[in-house]
Amino acid sequence: MWTKNGSIPKNETDGTEGWIEVDAPPVAGEGQEVIWCYPPGWVVRDVMPPVREGYHWMHYLEQGWVEYQIDNSLPAEPLPVITSADIPALVSGQIEAL
Numbered sequence: 001m002w003t004k005n006g007s008i009p010k011n012e013t014d015g016t017e018g019w020i021e022v023d024a025p026p027v028a029g030e031g032q033e034v035i036w037c038y039p040p041g042w043v044v045r046d047v048m049p050p051v052r053e054g055y056h057w058m059h060y061l062e063q064g065w066v067e068y069q070i071d072n073s074l075p076a077e078p079l080p081v082i083t084s085a086d087i088p089a090l091v092s093g094q095i096e097a098l
Helices: 092-097
Strands: 032-037 041-046 055-060 064-069
Touching: 041 064
Parallel strands: none
Antiparallel strands: 032 041, 055 064
8 A cells, every 4th residue: 555645545656756655454353443644654543432412522642532522602702793895905916925
């Protein structure tokens, strides 16, 4: 298998330079899955636990799955409403500078 710039490995390249050969993915055990995470490469991890309302999961290579509470609070002050008329037109030189 081949990867370029950390992309998910493929069975063949497109012929351009920069491809590196990687091992085939390992086999996942019961309750596990295989993902490509570059670096380090193929990772066997536990399947994501069920999602509880008001929470979400994030996976860290060293820690595994970590559950976070979702903050549904609103900002103290409402955000200002901006229309397209409020945004000045940019000339091409200003756009290039961005």
